[in-house]
Amino acid sequence: MKTLDIAALLSANAYPGRGIVLGRSPDGKKAVMAYFIMGRSENSRNRVFVKTEDGIRTEAYDPAKMTDPSLIIYHPVRFLEGKTVVTNGDQTDTICHALAEGHCYRHALIGRTFEPDTPNYTPRISGVVKPDGSYNLAILKAMDGDPSCCCRYFYEYERAIPGVGHFLHTYTGDGTPLPSFEGEPERIAVPADSAGEFAALLWENLNRDNRVSLFVRYLDRTGRTEDVIRNRNG
Numbered sequence: 414m415k416t417l418d419i420a421a422l423l424s425a426n427a428y429p430g431r432g433i434v435l436g437r438s439p440d441g442k443k444a445v446m447a448y449f450i451m452g453r454s455e456n457s458r459n460r461v462f463v464k465t466e467d468g469i470r471t472e473a474y475d476p477a478k479m480t481d482p483s484l485i486i487y488h489p490v491r492f493l494e495g496k497t498v499v500t501n502g503d504q505t506d507t508i509c510h511a512l513a514e515g516h517c518y519r520h521a522l523i524g525r526t527f528e529p530d531t532p533n534y535t536p537r538i539s540g541v542v543k544p545d546g547s548y549n550l551a552i553l554k555a556m557d558g559d560p561s562c563c564c565r566y567f568y569e570y571e572r573a574i575p576g577v578g579h580f581l582h583t584y585t586g587d588g589t590p591l592p593s594f595e596g597e598p599e600r601i602a603v604p605a606d607s608a609g610e611f612a613a614l615l616w617e618n619l620n621r622d623n624r625v626s627l628f629v630r631y632l633d634r635t636g637r638t639e640d641v642i643r644n645r646n647g
Contacts, residue, residue, distance in 0.1 A: 417580075429451065434448075459474050462628050468491040497542040499541075507524070507525060527554050532589075534554070549568065551567045551568070607639065
């Protein structure tokens with residue numbers, strides 16, 4: 414599979430929606446995780462990422478302007494017993510509960526489907542990073558936009574390759590309805606050995622009108638982390 418340029422992918426797509434990047438730094442020393450959200454409506458854009466004890470959550474930037482918290486207020490990132498769970502919705506909690514009970518992420522997602530936001534039926538995208546740096550990705554989506562059939566795809570990467578990551582996002586571009594992601598997660602180059610440098614690259618190439626928030630974490634083998642949060646608000 415061809416290794417793609419993440420900056421070029423983002424700059425060519427005005428609306429990838431929500432996206433997950435998992436991989437490894439070029440020096441091979443750190444697991445790489447990134448999650449971003451975008452928005453077209455005032456309600457979607459009225460959000461920020463804030464840190465929690467075990468990860469991050471979305472919050473309303475101006476609570477008075479929040480009209481509907483469903484599907485947009487959740488914990489995108491949670492850390493549990495050496496694992497990192499990254500998703501675009503409340504399935505973060507579903508996966509964490511399953512892991513805590515000794516199950517795997519697939520067990521958790523079999524009972525979930527795409528989001529009920531007709532006519533888009535936004536895919537649910539999820540990732541799990543293991544203590545050794547290997548990782549899994551999953552996408553739950555309506556078949557050809559038909560809500561009567563949910564397709565569940567699971568991708569498991571048993572070894573993290575230095576300087577390489579995989580990018581999974583909800584939409585292939587803007588539109589009405591929004592066109593869902595297609596195919597395997599995109600194999601991308603991870604060009605930076607620091608979270609700050611990688612965050613700057615991602616943020617700069619996300620569409621300026623639609624970008625809302627970005628979280629990047631670099632995690633080394635000792636458990637030491639480097640975190641970056643970018644919010645358009647505040």
